[in-house]
Amino acid sequence: MIKVRIPTPLRRLTGGKGEVDLEGTSIAALINTLDIEFPGMKERLCDEEGAVRRFVNIYVNEEDIRFHQGLETPVTEGDEVSIIPAIAGG
């Protein structure tokens, strides 16, 4: 299982859950699974072309997927995925 941490602005989709455990072999696969379990998740994370939105950052074990293989970045058992959006409140 891969632990995916859900950021505050998206927790309304997960019924308030801050972490979910999912099966998957890549970030793209995890996002698809997330969207099946919590409909609406994908359109919040990805644009119409399927690319990660530019104000969303996804990290595998605290490393930015942009510096790895983007959505094709592989994930394996025990990995932790964090989604960090910009937040503006002050």
Added chain:
Amino acid sequence: MAFTEEQLVRYSRHIILSEVGGKGQKKIGKARVLVIGAGGLGSPIALYLAAAGIGKMGIIDADTVDLTNLQRQIVHHTKDVGRPKVDSAAEKIKDLNPDVEVVTYQKYLDAENALEIYADYDYVIDGTDNFPAKFLINDAAFFSKKPLIHGGILRFDGQLFTIIPGESACYRCIFPELPPQGIVPSCQEAGVLGALAGLIGTLQATEVIKLILGIGNPLTNRILTYHGLETLFREIKIKKSPDCPLCGSNPSITELTMPVQEVCDFNPLEAEKKDQ
């Protein structure tokens, strides 16, 4: 300039720290810090910097104090409702520490005034509550080469990091573009726990004091996130991006302009109401 006897006593708990000492306290007394936004984050930032004896503090905010602000904006009191926030904040700062020179700007930071205002300060702290301001503050810090402490809060969570322009990752290295309006809810829409503003703002004040003193490890190239419901801090490593539209090797932003937030048809709050 030597300390007066009163100053020696006032700052004695700083001076006794070997990392600060009289020398460090003098650095604090000479430092010029611009606090942008006199709200939830700006309140503890302004109060702790004032207490620390910062030399000169600029405070910029166009708003007046509203009753809804008092749940978290602790520099403002009930009697201040209706007053300009900068006046209310300046009064508290002066009450707390008359050593501090306070300059108030009752206006919004914009592309025309930002660089001119920044020119009078050594450090900038972001305590604003909206994306156009946060991107503008970052861009202006890059063009004027001023270190910036970024902070943001929402509901029970907060994040902050330090930006040394040209050296460490900037806000646009991580978030190249503004989210369209309505994608990320604001505190007004989604709420924020009052004490969270105190926590993140106080961390921002701590980080700027470390920069002034030149001690410890700055919060650069890492985002510190705080998750209030879990009582958990996390650190995410970030890198200066070669593709950054501002500080990358082939920048598309070559002069300061007001960042525009596009309106998005897709409103997550509305969408969620339908989901429920």
